[in-house]
Amino acid sequence: MTTDLPARMLRLLSLLQTRREWSGTELAERLEVTTRTIRRDIDRLRDLGYPVDGTPGHTGGYRLASGTAMPPLILDDDEATATAVALRTAAGNLTGMEETALRALAKLEQVLPGRLRAQVAALQQATATIGWDQRGPRIDPALLTALATACRDHETVTFDYTTRGGPQASRRVDPHHLVASGGLWYLLALDVDKDDWRIYRLDRIAGLVSTRRRFTPRPVPGDDPAAHVADKIATAPARYRAIATVQTPADTARRRTRALAARMRPIDQNTCTVDCSGDYLPGIVQALAALDADYTLSADPEVLDHLRTTAHRTLRATT
Template sequence: MSEIATRTLEILGLLQAQKEWTGEDLARRLTVSTRTIRRDVQRLRELGYPVDASRGPGGTYRLVPGSTLPPLIFDQDQAIAIALALQTAPSSIQDMGDSVTRALRTITDLMPYDLARRLKTFDVAKIENAWDMAPPTVTPAMLALLSSAAQDRELVKFQYRSKLVDSQDDIPVIAEPHRLVVWSGRWYLIAFNQRQHSWHAYRLDRISDLRSPGWRFTPREFPEDSVARFIQLQPDRGDATDSWPCRGTVRMDCPVDLVAKWAPGGANIESIDNDTTRISMGAWSWAGLLGLLATFDCEFVVEEPPELASEAARVADRLRRAGNGLLR
């Protein structure tokens, strides 16, 4: 029985590692007959593993999606990779902390002693960094609905709060979802807006009243070569005005492509001309905001608010004194 159980688990591991196996390849790999392979595959089915078989010469076996999640088998490198991924999971998804902790405990509790001991050397502590421009959170339910709609080519309807519209009212949207993207901790839906007949990147934290009525659509070809560039160049990509205690807008002598590439994920940008960009973003202090803007190493003019302009003059004096002290 021990030999049968070991071989059955070996077959499961092979089916998980490679999409498809012929019965003869499995038999040769495990040095048994194809009849024995058929019996072992049947045992896997009885244990809840959905193994599909094609008949005839050269028939193959493969794992297919089932109605439940059966136990999985990982090699040592896979187990460590999963454990590390769980410890460093993004914090921008609501209510996932307990699920992540339980999943990590489940994996480590079932590990052999040597592997569990090795994993302890990868114990990771996450520390929040203010320079990361902490993102707002989204719900797993929203991610699941939008992901399924994009996969099944079903329209979605929602209300969207845009920073580009003066009205405080949300905008109704009917969209063809293309894909989900996470950038700088912020979640975006790339979709084609049927009312506006154009492509957009929607911030998930600004979506409300999300529904999928079940209407199908014919997929369109995404017009851009780079998803990253498309999102970075969206003028409405950044955080809401009240997300930071200090928020300002400057006109910067720098092309929009360069600003979009290096600006924090929470910033909003607008192209004025080929060499000038307007950027709005927030920070924990006026000095902190100026520090972020200064990283572009180009001329800029403060447009608003007056507090940012006053802080720019004060910081300029402070930096001038710092430089003079070294030059004496």
């Protein structure tokens, strides 16, 4: 039983921060106290400025609401370590987040216990981030946060979406998962009007609005959101077509270019086709080079021209 009042209050606050809503009975069982004690502790949190909403009745509960200022967070050791590392590495493709992330990191590191500060320092010293030239679109963190919240709370949203070559159109979806891949963010959602799964690039979403309508989540196709998105990306239409017939077994090509696994088709034991089509010409060149085998290529003129330019540049550099 948690008899120490400060410790119990911190534990209660930590629980409220981990889930959207708790019933009084659930909190009482977790803290091994009575529901009456829980009600008194909730009142104490409110007196301290924490905006705790309560719903009366047998099916009621408590939730930590948004207020005029964010209250202190309670993090366990693993959460604090993960947050500190993530702040250094995860803001690379979010518009205007670099300075904000560093300010938050400074605040967090200032209050970390010595043992955790040493762990974070060791992780940062032992890891590095490759700073590729970011040609991809940068995402508004407010959009990312709003969609993540809608996924967590199972709330239907509407937005305007611009397809690759089509006009902007309104969408009404049940958001399920956010997936990051290749410098881009994708939303896996159920299109309410079409009653079918769809994938949306976040950089093409505008005018996001929450309907405040809750939905019951459905199982994701294949039970793996990332795999489903990766498969759809691999088979989606691309700006530049490039299909290679490669003189190597499909299994060998798959090991060399795992990102294109869904685009490989065996012809016989020693030959396969690999669809290297994409929106970025240098990326197609990199995919072809990774095959490390002889191949013939059926491709758009833009691809062939870019390959010739790259080959001539390489020859000049080696002579």
